[in-house]
Amino acid sequence: MGFDLGRPVRGRVWKFGDSIETDAINPYYRYPTMEELKLHTMEAYRPEFPREVKAGDILVAGRNFGCGSSRPGLVLREVGIAAILAESVARLFLRNSIARAIPIFLAPGIGAIVKDGETLEIDYPAGIVRNPATNAAIGLRKFPPLIEDIFSAGGLPELAYERYLRKNAAHNASGSS
Amino acid sequence: MKPDMSQTVAEKLFSRHNLTGKPVRAGDILEARITGAMMHYHANEPMHDLAVQAGFKDGLPEVWDRDRIYVLLDHHQPTLSQKQADENALIRREVERLGIRCFHDSEPGIAHQMMADYGLMRPGELVVGNDSHTISYGALNCGGVGITRADMLYVLLFGELWFQVPHSIKVVLNGSPRGYPIAKDIILNLAGKYGDDLAGNMSIEYTGSLVPQLSMDSRMCLSAHGVEVGAKLALFPYDEMTREFVQKRTDKAYEPIAADADAYYEKEIVLDVDEMPFVVAKPHQFGNVSPVDEVAGRRIHQAIIGSCANGRFEDIEIAARVLKGRKVAKGMRFLISPASQQVYLQCLKAGLVETLIEAGAQVVTPGCGVCQPKVGFLSDGEACITSTTRNFKGRKGSMNAEIYLAGPLTVAAAALKGEIVHPREVLDGL
Numbered sequence: 382m383g384f385d386l387g388r389p390v391r392g393r394v395w396k397f398g399d400s401i402e403t404d405a406i407n408p409y410y411r412y413p414t415m416e417e418l419k420l421h422t423m424e425a426y427r428p429e430f431p432r433e434v435k436a437g438d439i440l441v442a443g444r445n446f447g448c449g450s451s452r453p454g455l456v457l458r459e460v461g462i463a464a465i466l467a468e469s470v471a472r473l474f475l476r477n478s479i480a481r482a483i484p485i486f487l488a489p490g491i492g493a494i495v496k497d498g499e500t501l502e503i504d505y506p507a508g509i510v511r512n513p514a515t516n517a518a519i520g521l522r523k524f525p526p527l528i529e530d531i532f533s534a535g536g537l538p539e540l541a542y543e544r545y546l547r548k549n550a551a552h553n554a555s556g557s558s
Numbered sequence: 559m560k561p562d563m564s565q566t567v568a569e570k571l572f573s574r575h576n577l578t579g580k581p582v583r584a585g586d587i588l589e590a591r592i593t594g595a596m597m598h599y600h601a602n603e604p605m606h607d608l609a610v611q612a613g614f615k616d617g618l619p620e621v622w623d624r625d626r627i628y629v630l631l632d633h634h635q636p637t638l639s640q641k642q643a644d645e646n647a648l649i650r651r652e653v654e655r656l657g658i659r660c661f662h663d664s665e666p667g668i669a670h671q672m673m674a675d676y677g678l679m680r681p682g683e684l685v686v687g688n689d690s691h692t693i694s695y696g697a698l699n700c701g702g703v704g705i706t707r708a709d710m711l712y713v714l715l716f717g718e719l720w721f722q723v724p725h726s727i728k729v730v731l732n733g734s735p736r737g738y739p740i741a742k743d744i745i746l747n748l749a750g751k752y753g754d755d756l757a758g759n760m761s762i763e764y765t766g767s768l769v770p771q772l773s774m775d776s777r778m779c780l781s782a783h784g785v786e787v788g789a790k791l792a793l794f795p796y797d798e799m800t801r802e803f804v805q806k807r808t809d810k811a812y813e814p815i816a817a818d819a820d821a822y823y824e825k826e827i828v829l830d831v832d833e834m835p836f837v838v839a840k841p842h843q844f845g846n847v848s849p850v851d852e853v854a855g856r857r858i859h860q861a862i863i864g865s866c867a868n869g870r871f872e873d874i875e876i877a878a879r880v881l882k883g884r885k886v887a888k889g890m891r892f893l894i895s896p897a898s899q900q901v902y903l904q905c906l907k908a909g910l911v912e913t914l915i916e917a918g919a920q921v922v923t924p925g926c927g928v929c930q931p932k933v934g935f936l937s938d939g940e941a942c943i944t945s946t947t948r949n950f951k952g953r954k955g956s957m958n959a960e961i962y963l964a965g966p967l968t969v970a971a972a973a974l975k976g977e978i979v980h981p982r983e984v985l986d987g988l
Binding site: 400402404405408410413425444445448449450451453469471472473476477480481525527528536538539540541542544545 | 587589608609611612613614619641688689690704705706707708709711712715716720754755758759785786788790842843845930931932948950951952953957
């Protein structure tokens with residue numbers, strides 16, 4: 382199942398600070414199963430988060446979001462986070478999110494246009510994030526086509542599978558001719 | 559891009575490994591040919607779980623090159639739980655089935671150190687690993703890049719992966735060596751002054767008058783810690799020391815990379831190490847740095863020397879020098895975990911292990927455990943000073959414990975005194 386970057390997202394904001402690290406996002410050392418992780422993600426920063434987060438919420442972070450070990454943020458999707466917006470994202474967290482088709486957007490200046498608990502509207506095709514309460518808006522960075530293709534495929538493993546099937550089909554076709 | 563345009567090391571690295579063969583510049587997106595792929599205890603995920611999820615019913619059907627994939631079970635050797643033993647058994651089966659030839663199964667140690675010990679990565683190569691500290695290979699002028707487990711699945715199948723060519727930052731280290739390791743203090747000083755994302759998504763090139771005099775152990779520390787300041791690559795120039803190190807470990811041909819004289823750098827940072835204070839990173843961030851004097855007197859319950867940042871010979875040697883003929887503080891748990899069996903052996907032969915055990919230190923199995931909540935947990939209200947890589951909340955167990963990061967000399971000083979002290983209190987001539 383591919384992920385449609387074009388689908389508009391509107392949701393309530395959970396705001397976090399700078400250098401949010403992956404031990405806190407994904408504390409699998411302590412909670413090895415997804416069911417346990419869902420009860421503890423981000424509690425190092427906001428103990429109420431796992432309890433109160435709702436499907437469709439948006440996570441807004443400062444600079445260097447997801448620093449630390451290379452760990453996917455699948456648990457954030459599992460608890461219902463519809464999109465992540467950050468001033469900047471640590472490269473491995475960004476790669477992890479792209480490779481698993483988790484919507485994450487670089488939106489420098491995002492912290493200045495929204496308060497915790499307010500609503501944001503994300504329009505990726507137009508490259509805009511808007512706060513409907515204040516009408517403040519900023520641009521978000523578009524991904525290059527290669528990365529949009531990964532989202533469309535539903536992730537990099539899924540893209541790898543498609544490529545492998547194509548390669549074998551071509552191989553079989555040439556073998557039989 | 560004009561062919562005559564000057565390039566950084568990162569630009570040359572990705573140009574060399576670009577599938578299209580065309581030169582690239584910072585910011586370009588490309589698909590690169592991978593030289594080598596390192597997998598550790600998470601190997602089962604790309605080899606099996608993610609493959610099944612993507613549609614391969616029976617797991618990965620094949621690998622692109624059975625000689626270019628290195629599997630080392632570092633974090634989970636020896637196993638500390640039934641679950642780890644079962645995971646290792648799965649990895650063993652998959653390695654066998656896929657015909658992967660380089661498999662360090664029953665040898666404890668940190669994968670990155672073993673990659674260096676056994677000459678599995680070389681200058682000028684593009685080597686990926688499903689671990690953030692893969693960046694440490696930059697010490698050998700090797701393009702070591704940490705990737706994700708999903709990226710690794712793609713690499714295993716095709717030997718290719720997408721990258722964005724990073725911008726580069728020049729970190730100029732001037733000054734003289736001091737007779738004890740200072741690499742940790744260098745990187746902590748930088749993170750404290752410029753922030754823990756000072757090299758966010760960029761390629762660090764280390765240069766300056768100190769660099770030729772920095773030991774390979776210190777270079778590996780600085781390259782490993784590239785990731786703690788956000789870098790994609792953390793590269794040292796190739797020199798006589800690199801040549802000697804590599805040639806002792808492999809006879810494979812390689813081609814180092816040097817930047818062009820007028821290459822473009824996004825930023826330049828200069829640090830005079832002669833003026834640099836001893837520092838610690840306080841809980842719970844790498845960039846939360848203070849001079850050691852400001853936290854002197856903090857009671858410490860556990861001290862650790864180990865990890866891919868500071869678990870090498872020189873890190874353990876300074877601890878032995880500090881502790882020789884002395885005893886660690888009463889009740890102090892002083893854990894020393896050599897980075898690999900080869901490092902352990904080197905320490906044994908030099909008599910360091912004897913000195914450390916006589917002083918009351920615990921020398922534990924090489925591996926990543928001391929840098930995670932796997933070996934040496936903290937209880938509520940306890941404090942730990944450690945030369946390992948991260949001080950995030952809960953990293954050593956309790957969410958109500960404090961972790962201070964410091965260089966091995968500062969750690970050894972605290973182990974001796976039972977509290978954080980300036981190293982001048984335990985080592986003459988400071």
